[in-house]
Amino acid sequence: MLKIMPQKPPTKNTHLISWIEEIARLCGAEAVQWCDGSEAERKRLTELAVECGEVEALDPQKLPGCLYGRSAAHDVARVEHLTYICTRDKKDAGPTNHWMDPREAYEKAGGILKGSMRGRTLYVVPFVMGIPGSSFNKIGVELTDSVYVVLNMRIMARMGSVALKELGDSPNFTRGVHSKADLDPARRMICHFPEDNTIWSVGSNYGGNVLLGKKCLALRIASWLGRKEGWLAEHMMIVGIENPEGEIAYVAGAFPSQCGKTNLAMLTPPPSMAGYRVWTVGDDIAWLRVGDDGRLWAVNPEAGFFGVAPGTNSKTNPNAMATIRRNTIFTNVLKRPDGTVWWEGMDGEPPTEGIDWLGKKWTPDSGTKGAHPNSRFTAPASQCPSISPEWENPQGVPISAIVFGGRRATTEPLVYQSFNWRHGVYLGATMSSETTSAATGKVGVVRRDPMAMLPFCGYHVGDYFGHWLAMGKKIKHPPLIFHVNWFRMDSHGKFLWPGFGENLRVLRWVIERAKGTAGAVESAIGYLPAARSIDLGGTGVSEETLERELLRVDKKEWVDEVISQSEFLRSVGEALPAEILEEHHALLRRLEGGK
Ligand code: OXD
Numbered sequence: 001m002l003k004i005m006p007q008k009p010p011t012k013n014t015h016l017i018s019w020i021e022e023i024a025r026l027c028g029a030e031a032v033q034w035c036d037g038s039e040a041e042r043k044r045l046t047e048l049a050v051e052c053g054e055v056e057a058l059d060p061q062k063l064p065g066c067l068y069g070r071s072a073a074h075d076v077a078r079v080e081h082l083t084y085i086c087t088r089d090k091k092d093a094g095p096t097n098h099w100m101d102p103r104e105a106y107e108k109a110g111g112i113l114k115g116s117m118r119g120r121t122l123y124v125v126p127f128v129m130g131i132p133g134s135s136f137n138k139i140g141v142e143l144t145d146s147v148y149v150v151l152n153m154r155i156m157a158r159m160g161s162v163a164l165k166e167l168g169d170s171p172n173f174t175r176g177v178h179s180k181a182d183l184d185p186a187r188r189m190i191c192h193f194p195e196d197n198t199i200w201s202v203g204s205n206y207g208g209n210v211l212l213g214k215k216c217l218a219l220r221i222a223s224w225l226g227r228k229e230g231w232l233a234e235h236m237m238i239v240g241i242e243n244p245e246g247e248i249a250y251v252a253g254a255f256p257s258q259c260g261k262t263n264l265a266m267l268t269p270p271p272s273m274a275g276y277r278v279w280t281v282g283d284d285i286a287w288l289r290v291g292d293d294g295r296l297w298a299v300n301p302e303a304g305f306f307g308v309a310p311g312t313n314s315k316t317n318p319n320a321m322a323t324i325r326r327n328t329i330f331t332n333v334l335k336r337p338d339g340t341v342w343w344e345g346m347d348g349e350p351p352t353e354g355i356d357w358l359g360k361k362w363t364p365d366s367g368t369k370g371a372h373p374n375s376r377f378t379a380p381a382s383q384c385p386s387i388s389p390e391w392e393n394p395q396g397v398p399i400s401a402i403v404f405g406g407r408r409a410t411t412e413p414l415v416y417q418s419f420n421w422r423h424g425v426y427l428g429a430t431m432s433s434e435t436t437s438a439a440t441g442k443v444g445v446v447r448r449d450p451m452a453m454l455p456f457c458g459y460h461v462g463d464y465f466g467h468w469l470a471m472g473k474k475i476k477h478p479p480l481i482f483h484v485n486w487f488r489m490d491s492h493g494k495f496l497w498p499g500f501g502e503n504l505r506v507l508r509w510v511i512e513r514a515k516g517t518a519g520a521v522e523s524a525i526g527y528l529p530a531a532r533s534i535d536l537g538g539t540g541v542s543e544e545t546l547e548r549e550l551l552r553v554d555k556k557e558w559v560d561e562v563i564s565q566s567e568f569l570r571s572v573g574e575a576l577p578a579e580i581l582e583e584h585h586a587l588l589r590r591l592e593g594g595k
């Protein structure tokens with residue numbers, strides 16, 4: 001006998017209550033538990049999750065409030081080939097998304113959901129993406145059978161009573177359903193129904209597939225809503241850069257997964273840039289709207305960081321290291337015998353032994369990685385030492401510059417500026433990067449990743465480019481648009497640019513361009529920094545390396561680049577805006593003109 005709704009619902013919202021009843025029945029849940037987001041609830045659920053083995057507690061002195069989780073060995077990354085946009089008309093999903101007819105998707109995923117929560121509790125997780133009280137936020141409710149998901153969601157979003165209060169009696173909320181089901185990779189589907197404001201995720205317990213506020217709502221569903229409502233939901237970090245005079249300029253940056261967005265968002269200025277400060281507003285997602293003042297304003301809709309652990313250390317990202325000292329969930333890293341954690345690229349020597357991400361005994365001689373390359377930390381943004389005082393401002397922050405960037409060993413210079421908004425949209429639209437372990441599939445292959453949204457744009461990518469162009473017309477004082485590449489290599493395969501804190505030198509040029517105080521020279525691909533306009537003091541990089549290698553625009557490489565872009569642009573089909581094609585042809589003309 002099902003104990004549906006044993007608790008008195010903490011809301012009178014009949015749309016919400018009847019939907020929960022319907023899903024609880026479909027899934028055969030044994031009980032329904034409403035989450036309020038309180039501290040007492042966190043304690044209770046943590047004890048439960050430890051008891052049933054979903055997570056392990058870490059050393060309470062060394063890592064207070066921290067937990068350790070392991071996902072199934074075949075469930076460690078986003079599964080793009082099993083992620084669907086389910087629109088009535090296939091055309092609306094476009095060529096970059098996997099599409100499924102909504103009826104088929106409800107039937108297939110429903111078949112997996114059916115009875116999947118027998119003997120399990122269904123947790124009701126109401127959450128706000130955005131700042132409570134702001135007219136720019138969106139409400140979601142995730143129904144899940146995973147306590148691990150509940151504990152992560154309460155870090156990543158403003159969760160519980162606050163969301164129910166915000167929602168009131170309204171039917172306007174994203175209906176998210178998640179069931180681990182049997183974690184069978186053959187029965188795994190992440191389905192988005194933008195026309196129904198609904199997400200069904202089954203058969204996974206990996207964050208990017210199951211923390212439904214993040215990629216599913218705040219990017220795929222939100223990008224669809226943004227087009228309808230006249231704003232942009234983007235895969236962007238947001239950072240404030242304070243100069244020695246105390247002026248702060250905000251930059252939004254789109255980079256594919258594992259290209260350093262979190263490090264850039266928490267950047268520590270190098271010692272030779274005394275007087276500069278970097279303020280973190282967000283590390284992964286930006287919602288952008290035109291303000292009454294005609295500028296573009298950005299809000300980080302999330303409340304936490306779901307960051308990549310390997311390579312994070314007190315040199316690459318001291319702010320992240322300070323953030324994750326408490327109240328953090330570590331997933332698929334190595335657990336040390338003393339109840340702390342480790343990953344490849346962390347400070348100090350590797351531990352002499354530990355339990356690896358697969359749950360096996362590990363030593364440095366094992367010949368395997370202790371932590372999965374896509375192992376993660378989930379940590380409250382409020383704990384970040386560099387968190388901006390503006391990060392919860394309901395209006396957001398005004399954006400002076402947008403940077404697009406990818407991981408490219410060749411071709412793309414360290415930095416260049418687009419000629420104007422339209423050219424900037426073209427730079428974003430044709431962006432590319434080498435693939436990483438954030439998604440399943442081959443690593444290191446160059447692929448087009450427009451605006452770093454390839455896996456996240458919830459509608460036709462051609463219409464998405466059109467929406468960007470239309471937004472440009474609505475912004476009276478648009479941010480300048482740039483392209484950066486921290487990953488260019490020399491002929492021996494060595495990175496030419498030191499990256500990390502030194503990237504601030506490039507961002508300094510970017511914001512000084514926005515202010516109109518830095519020099520540039522025109523090239524075929526855009527404006528490059530004028531000689532000596534990027535301060536290299538203390539980087540170990542010479543003016544000559546900057547000029548001849550990092551900023552080199554090689555005509556042959558660029559003609560090949562344009563040819564490789566053509567293939568992608570053709571695949572966009574009829575919906576490709578003529579303006580993008582014109583920019584493409586204009587670039588080729590400029591290259592051939594020898595500029
Ligand atoms: C992420 C991703 O987790 O982009 O942010 O995969």
Ligand code: MN
Nearest residue numbers: 235256257284
């Ligand atoms: Mn991301």
